[in-house]
Amino acid sequence: xxxxxxxxxxxxxxxxxxxxxxxxxxxxxxxxxxxxxxxxxxxxxxxxxxxxxxxxxxxxxxxxxxxxxxxxxxxxxxxxxxxxxxxxxxxxxxxxxxxxxxx
Numbered sequence: 001x002x003x004x005x006x007x008x009x010x011x012x013x014x015x016x017x018x019x020x021x022x023x024x025x026x027x028x029x030x031x032x033x034x035x036x037x038x039x040x041x042x043x044x045x046x047x048x049x050x051x052x053x054x055x056x057x058x059x060x061x062x063x064x065x066x067x068x069x070x071x072x073x074x075x076x077x078x079x080x081x082x083x084x085x086x087x088x089x090x091x092x093x094x095x096x097x098x099x100x101x102x103x
Contacts, residue, residue: 003023003024003025003056005022005024005025005026005033005034006022006023006024007020007021007033008020008021014047015045016045016046016047017045017046017047017049018041018042018044018048018049019048019049019050019083020037020038020041020048020049020051021050021053021054022034022050022051022052022054022055023053023054023055023056024054024055024056025055025056025057025058026055026057026059026061026062026065027057027058027061027062028059028061030062031061031062031064034062034065035069038065038080039069042069042073042076042078046073046076046077046078046079047073047079047080048069048078048081049080049081049083050066050081050082050083050084051083051084052082052084052086052089053084053085053086054086055085055086055089056086056088057088058088058089058092059092060092062092063092063093063096063098066080066082066102067098067101067102070101070102081102081103082102082103
């Protein structure tokens, strides 16, 4: 049984920056939820900081969401960066050779 995705979006300090914390598994079903929440956070803040330290699994759909949101943020003059990541997230980012783009 997979661990459900748990998302928390909060503004920390700078009102122009939102911090999004995710825990659990980011797979096909959870990716749409993650995308929606990240887009909502971008509607409120130009910059996103992602804490993915509690993510136990992420697949290519989850990685695709991260890349989409990063491009979306940059097109709007903002940014998205991963400030904390789990071993599962690090592994997928390394396999995809996207460390310089996401971390």
